[in-house]
Amino acid sequence: xxxxxxxxxxxxxxxxxxxxxMTFHIALYKFKPGVGNDEINxxxxxxxxxxxxxxxxxxxxxxxxxxxYSEGYTYVILVTAQNSTAIDEYRSHPDHVVVAExxxxxxxxxxGVDFETEA
Numbered sequence: 602x603x604x605x606x607x608x609x610x611x612x613x614x615x616x617x618x619x620x621x622x623m624t625f626h627i628a629l630y631k632f633k634p635g636v637g638n639d640e641i642n643x644x645x646x647x648x649x650x651x652x653x654x655x656x657x658x659x660x661x662x663x664x665x666x667x668x669x670y671s672e673g674y675t676y677v678i679l680v681t682a683q684n685s686t687a688i689d690e691y692r693s694h695p696d697h698v699v700v701a702e703x704x705x706x707x708x709x710x711x712x713g714v715d716f717e718t719e720a
Contacts, residue, residue: 629674657687
C-alpha cells in the first residue's frame with residue numbers, strides 16, 4: 602500500500618489482497634476546430650467495434666464528456682478489460698492502430714488514464 606492507502610502500482614504482491622483485478626483505460630479528447638460531429642461519431646463507432654475483435658476486452662463505451670470539470674476535453678472512450686494484458690493487446694491490435702491514427706489527426710489534444718481495481 603502506498604501512503605495514500607491505495608494499492609501501490611509497483612508492489613509485486615499487490616494482487617494478493619484481491620480476488621481478481623480488472624483494468625480500465627480512459628481516453629479524453631478535445632478535437633480540432635472544424636472536425637465535425639459526423640466525423641467524430643464515425644471514428645468513435647470504429648473504436649466501439651474493436652470490442653468484438655480483441656480477446657479480454659469486455660466493453661468499449663464512447664460519448665460526450667458532460668463533466669463541469671472537463672478542461673475542454675469533449676469526448677471520452679472507456680475500455681473495460683479483464684487485465685492489463687488485454688489493454689496492451691487493444692493498443693497494439695492492427696485495427697486499433699488504424700483508428701488511433703485517425704483520432705490523432707483529428708484531436709487538438711488528448712489524455713489517457715489506465716487503472717486497475719477489484720472486479
